[in-house]
Amino acid sequence: MTKLAILGGNKAVPEGLIKKWPPVDAEDEKLVLASLRSDNHAFGPNCEALVREFAEWNGNKYCLFTNSGTAALHMALAACGVGAGDHVLVTAYSWSASATCILHHNAIPVFVEIDWATMIMAPDKIEAAITPKTKAIVVVHLNGLMVNMEKVMAVAHKHNLKVVEDACQAHGARYAGRKAGTWGDAAAFSLNQNKMLCAGEGGFLVTDNEEIYKAAVQIWNFGENRTPAQSRDYHAYALGWMYRGNDLTAAFARAQLKRLNVHIDIARSNAQGLNRELAGLKGVVLPVEPPNHFHNWYNHTCRVDTQALGWTGNPSALRNAILDALRAEGVTAGVYQHWTLPAMTVFQAQNAYGGGCPWTCPLTNLNGVDYSPERFPITQRHVDTHFGIATQLRAPNGSEVVRAIAEAYQKVLANINNLEIKE
Numbered sequence: 001m002t003k004l005a006i007l008g009g010n011k012a013v014p015e016g017l018i019k020k021w022p023p024v025d026a027e028d029e030k031l032v033l034a035s036l037r038s039d040n041h042a043f044g045p046n047c048e049a050l051v052r053e054f055a056e057w058n059g060n061k062y063c064l065f066t067n068s069g070t071a072a073l074h075m076a077l078a079a080c081g082v083g084a085g086d087h088v089l090v091t092a093y094s095w096s097a098s099a100t101c102i103l104h105h106n107a108i109p110v111f112v113e114i115d116w117a118t119m120i121m122a123p124d125k126i127e128a129a130i131t132p133k134t135k136a137i138v139v140v141h142l143n144g145l146m147v148n149m150e151k152v153m154a155v156a157h158k159h160n161l162k163v164v165e166d167a168c169q170a171h172g173a174r175y176a177g178r179k180a181g182t183w184g185d186a187a188a189f190s191l192n193q194n195k196m197l198c199a200g201e202g203g204f205l206v207t208d209n210e211e212i213y214k215a216a217v218q219i220w221n222f223g224e225n226r227t228p229a230q231s232r233d234y235h236a237y238a239l240g241w242m243y244r245g246n247d248l249t250a251a252f253a254r255a256q257l258k259r260l261n262v263h264i265d266i267a268r269s270n271a272q273g274l275n276r277e278l279a280g281l282k283g284v285v286l287p288v289e290p291p292n293h294f295h296n297w298y299n300h301t302c303r304v305d306t307q308a309l310g311w312t313g314n315p316s317a318l319r320n321a322i323l324d325a326l327r328a329e330g331v332t333a334g335v336y337q338h339w340t341l342p343a344m345t346v347f348q349a350q351n352a353y354g355g356g357c358p359w360t361c362p363l364t365n366l367n368g369v370d371y372s373p374e375r376f377p378i379t380q381r382h383v384d385t386h387f388g389i390a391t392q393l394r395a396p397n398g399s400e401v402v403r404a405i406a407e408a409y410q411k412v413l414a415n416i417n418n419l420e421i422k423e
């Protein structure tokens with residue numbers, strides 16, 4: 001048996017084999033350099049072109065280019081009419097911003113347990129979490145796998161709730177043939193470094209609803225009614241922020257957008273290839289692409305099957321030992337979140353703005369709001385056992401990298417008894 005790299009053996013993934021993300025070519029250089037040489041580095045021509053191009057690519061009527069996905073999420077909720085004291089349902093497992101964006105508009109997150117197989121919000125558990133104060137649902141298409149939107153929209157229509165899609169990881173993902181960002185009232189995408197469409201930082205708000213778009217413009221641009229491309233009156237008609245993206249970032253994003261379909265195809269092919277190589281590997285639960293779903297494979301996330309490995313100790317101790325060994329083999333696998341969202345301090349302390357706000361808001365009540373971590377056992381199990389890889393399975397990497405990564409997983413799992421497990 002080959003000696004583990006963590007114990008001094010050779011790496012399964014040799015140094016230099018994995019190429020960095022995103023691939024940058026002459027098109028990126030041309031557009032970014034042209035932007036640099038232009039005279040409008042704020043909301044310049046690339047910003048205007050980018051929103052047209054992304055709206056067309058995704059199939060939305062309206063699009064705003066933001067300086068982050070988080071900004072777009074906040075804008076989406078506020079533009080959907082979520083306000084002080086409202087309750088908003090959100091998955092118990094995601095990036096913190098999926099839930100803190102609710103606090104940004106003085107509303108109260110109410111968490112919903114995840115589904116073990118798909119790792120995303122369990123659509124069948126949404127209805128039971130609805131309270132009389134519930135105004136909206138934030139659905140997160142985590143890892144690039146969409147939530148079953150037919151079920152989400154049915155519950156939303158029945159209870160008259162708005163739906164915001166957190167599609168920050170889900171560019172090009174589809175459910176029942178329809179893309180992320182085309183199901184809910186509004187959606188947010190991220191252009192952050194690791195995202196499927198990378199521009200360093202940035203984001204989009206998309207919607208097909210003119211009223212939502214107009215409200216979002218105010219939040220995006222100092223409370224004004226017009227975009228910087230129109231003749232502005234510099235009047236704050238509402239409470240606004242400064243959430244606009246800039247021209248250099250837009251130029252980079254436009255160049256990357258031209259290759260987004262190719263990048264998604266490569267990520268899919270690599271992730272599916274890795275699943276084939278690892279099929280049947282004892283001790284690992286592989287990620288799935290259920291029927292009717294088109295996964296963009298933003299993140300290939302596995303779970304350690306403690307039972308299959310006969311491990312009765314702390315699950316995260318075994319997972320961490322496997323993770324350390326994988327990293328030593330040259331796979332920069334990571335743990336996406338070490339906490340369930342409700343267990344995070346901001347929610348446990350319930351004191352976002354001081355004075356207990358927004359939980360102490362006189363416009364709300366906390367009936368149905370319970371952040372006890374033990375209410376989310378599946379989410380906790382996921383947190384304790386998962387590890388994943390993202391950009392390594394993207395372009396320009398291909399089958400050679402997939403095989404090397406698979407070899408690292410196989411080697412580590414075959415040597416599980418040689419790992420030092422720190423309880």
Ligand SMILES: Cc1ncc(COP(=O)(O)O)c(C=O)c1O
Binds near residue numbers: 095202
């Ligand atoms: C699921 C999810 N939601 C929201 C965000 C926030 O996006 P950004 O970092 O662009 O603000 C991210 C990424 O960081 C994310 O992965």
